[in-house]
Amino acid sequence: MDKKFDAIIIGAGVIGCPIAYELSKIGYKTLTVDKHTDAGEGSTAGSCAIVRAHYSTADGVAMAYEGFQYWLNWEKYLDNVKDEKGLARYMNTGSLLVKSQGHDWKKVQKNYDEVGVKYEEWDNDKIKKMIPIVDLHEFWPITRPEDPAFYNEPVKELEGGIFCPEGGYVNDPTLSAHNIMRAAEAKGAKFMFNAEVVDIRSENGKVTGITLKDGTRIDARIVVNVGGPHSFKINKMAKGVWEGCNIKTKALRHEVMYCPSPEGYDYLNDGYHMSDGDIGCYVRPEVGNTFLVGSEDPDCDPQEWVDPDTFYAGKGGHGKDNVLTEEQWKAQCYRLGKRIPTLSVPNQPKGVVDLYDCSDDWIPVYDKSDLPGYYMAIGTSGNQYKNAPVVGHMMAKLIDACEKGLDHDKEPLQYKFKYTDRSTNVGFFSRKREINYNSSFSVNG
Amino acid sequence: MQIYVCIKHVPDSAANISIIGKNSIDENVNFLLNPYDEHALTEAARIKNNLPGTEVIAVCLGKADAEKTLRSALAMGADRGILIAKEKNYDSRVTALALKAAIEHDGKPGLIFTGKESIDEGGMQTMFRIGALFDFPVATNVVKLDIEADRAVVVCELSGGITHTYEMSLPCVMGTGRGLNTPRYPTFPDVVKSKKKPVQKIAFTDLNIKASLAGMRVIELKPLYQARQPKEIKGDATVVAKELIRILKQEAKVL
Numbered sequence: 001m002d003k004k005f006d007a008i009i010i011g012a013g014v015i016g017c018p019i020a021y022e023l024s025k026i027g028y029k030t031l032t033v034d035k036h037t038d039a040g041e042g043s044t045a046g047s048c049a050i051v052r053a054h055y056s057t058a059d060g061v062a063m064a065y066e067g068f069q070y071w072l073n074w075e076k077y078l079d080n081v082k083d084e085k086g087l088a089r090y091m092n093t094g095s096l097l098v099k100s101q102g103h104d105w106k107k108v109q110k111n112y113d114e115v116g117v118k119y120e121e122w123d124n125d126k127i128k129k130m131i132p133i134v135d136l137h138e139f140w141p142i143t144r145p146e147d148p149a150f151y152n153e154p155v156k157e158l159e160g161g162i163f164c165p166e167g168g169y170v171n172d173p174t175l176s177a178h179n180i181m182r183a184a185e186a187k188g189a190k191f192m193f194n195a196e197v198v199d200i201r202s203e204n205g206k207v208t209g210i211t212l213k214d215g216t217r218i219d220a221r222i223v224v225n226v227g228g229p230h231s232f233k234i235n236k237m238a239k240g241v242w243e244g245c246n247i248k249t250k251a252l253r254h255e256v257m258y259c260p261s262p263e264g265y266d267y268l269n270d271g272y273h274m275s276d277g278d279i280g281c282y283v284r285p286e287v288g289n290t291f292l293v294g295s296e297d298p299d300c301d302p303q304e305w306v307d308p309d310t311f312y313a314g315k316g317g318h319g320k321d322n323v324l325t326e327e328q329w330k331a332q333c334y335r336l337g338k339r340i341p342t343l344s345v346p347n348q349p350k351g352v353v354d355l356y357d358c359s360d361d362w363i364p365v366y367d368k369s370d371l372p373g374y375y376m377a378i379g380t381s382g383n384q385y386k387n388a389p390v391v392g393h394m395m396a397k398l399i400d401a402c403e404k405g406l407d408h409d410k411e412p413l414q415y416k417f418k419y420t421d422r423s424t425n426v427g428f429f430s431r432k433r434e435i436n437y438n439s440s441f442s443v444n445g
Numbered sequence: 446m447q448i449y450v451c452i453k454h455v456p457d458s459a460a461n462i463s464i465i466g467k468n469s470i471d472e473n474v475n476f477l478l479n480p481y482d483e484h485a486l487t488e489a490a491r492i493k494n495n496l497p498g499t500e501v502i503a504v505c506l507g508k509a510d511a512e513k514t515l516r517s518a519l520a521m522g523a524d525r526g527i528l529i530a531k532e533k534n535y536d537s538r539v540t541a542l543a544l545k546a547a548i549e550h551d552g553k554p555g556l557i558f559t560g561k562e563s564i565d566e567g568g569m570q571t572m573f574r575i576g577a578l579f580d581f582p583v584a585t586n587v588v589k590l591d592i593e594a595d596r597a598v599v600v601c602e603l604s605g606g607i608t609h610t611y612e613m614s615l616p617c618v619m620g621t622g623r624g625l626n627t628p629r630y631p632t633f634p635d636v637v638k639s640k641k642k643p644v645q646k647i648a649f650t651d652l653n654i655k656a657s658l659a660g661m662r663v664i665e666l667k668p669l670y671q672a673r674q675p676k677e678i679k680g681d682a683t684v685v686a687k688e689l690i691r692i693l694k695q696e697a698k699v700l
Contacts, residue, residue, distance in 0.1 A: 151637055151640065314461050315461075317473060318473045318474055318475070321461055323457075323459055323460055323461055323474075323475070324459070324475075325475060326457070326475040326476075326477065334633050334636060337632060337633030337636070338633055341632055341633060341634050342632055343632060343633065344629070344630035344631065344632055345630055345631060345632070345633070345636075346628075346630045347477045347478045347480075347483065347517050347630065348457060348458070348459070348477055348480070349457070349459070349475065
């Protein structure tokens, strides 16, 4: 293999691949390295791949809404590339945000109006008509099954929800990253697997390349950290980068459950993606007519910050390793069981345990670094899958602008969306920012 | 009729099991209801539905945290539970003696269910030992069961999928197999109801099980490592399908 490239991207996940794709399209010779065996096999594989527009900031809403255009026109985005594994499919189920005390839904609605997101307001009757299995009592505040208050009888009713006809999920997140890899390869990008980075080399205050575990040295004037849950470890390999970040990232353990749909209800074909802050769950259909039940990380739930290498090796013990816990299984499924009283909850937990690459304020870092030539698309905090193609394009613009002399720290790049008629200040995602207290500090973003 | 369902609190088959010393495991992993016992509970609940006046009692010999597994059994339809609290693990001989003593002390069994085996030790003895202690007939790997006035008609599955049908007098002991039913898992309202159901706790030592020289003990546990050897079948759809059929027929021998 040619060992000299313009740019090395570390991580062939759903964000690394589009960065490689977009850089290749504008003439950069890229190599993407990944310690796994194929694209999308890292934490991308554990993503719920939800595509929804509700975020706590207008910029967040705009970026997600922009992303819809990529998912809706997937083949066009991929420039009609062929993938021998087939194409991932965007399942446009529509997305319901339950109006609850768990979400600042008024802010979301305001953001929708500002960005021009299409939505409908559904009252409880409409929700019952569209989703007959739900009980629309208010169960707030969120508690755990170990707490006697968990079993309190609800008294009040919810106040409906906000339904976006656009929104849903991608049926195979790993495959979506693989598709983008094939599209990138068609533009000349190279990929290298089973390749673990152990050093980021630099000389005279500029990045010069990477060294792999087997000793292979690969040179490039640009290195992009898209290492997912390993991002903080990679940043620590690069001189001065970790120290130069005001916002740090770390790996948060997260469980997602599969619970069978109640008998007689075809959730797979008739159901919606639903974010329910009243019970701290989000759900989407999964194959086998099951509910994929994610958690919105309510305050009462424990947070386990782990070492990604120990975690993926299956070590660390109960609640810290890569095995679902009965406690969290019951917490998430019983919370959903309040909303759906006919939901049967098996005794054996089933689902996915993986890691979020989480930033201090749950907003990603899409930025350059204090080491010239070294860039970061990290801290995606469990909520950036849907934005991946947009981030790929935005990062390529940022890298290209910085390489051509832009001082992004002083004059942040204004990124003009391709489809949505607005720009976003990329400085919003700066590593130097103070913690953004407007954030939801959760997967909701 | 009183139906006793003997249940076991076992490690989750998905847990990362690690061996401590030579002959025990680190028990700081998920424990749950033995999956074969789920079929027993589902069947007991079905019989109860058809036979008014039936009471379903779940009985478990387990350490203190087995109470949560008893609660799972109550959520699946048992009316009440009995926990025989133990502090160490026993072999199936002692287990059967303890279960028998607790059942006999509690009531008059019309039917006794166990799972056909437990997924942790897989001794497959408990149902026979209970049957022998009570002098009741026993059937195992039961895949169909009809209760008539004073008898049970049971279908048991043997290796290779062969079935035998038996007529058994009541009371009798049934070891339930996977083919019997689809477990009926609890809804949240079932869980809420189960919290109010009674669980009686008996100390194992209060059952006065006599010591005996007969017994089994685990000398050594060894982990079984199975290396995954994934193989990609390449080619167009026809080639891939043909090769897959060949593997399923000749190598896996499932077709």
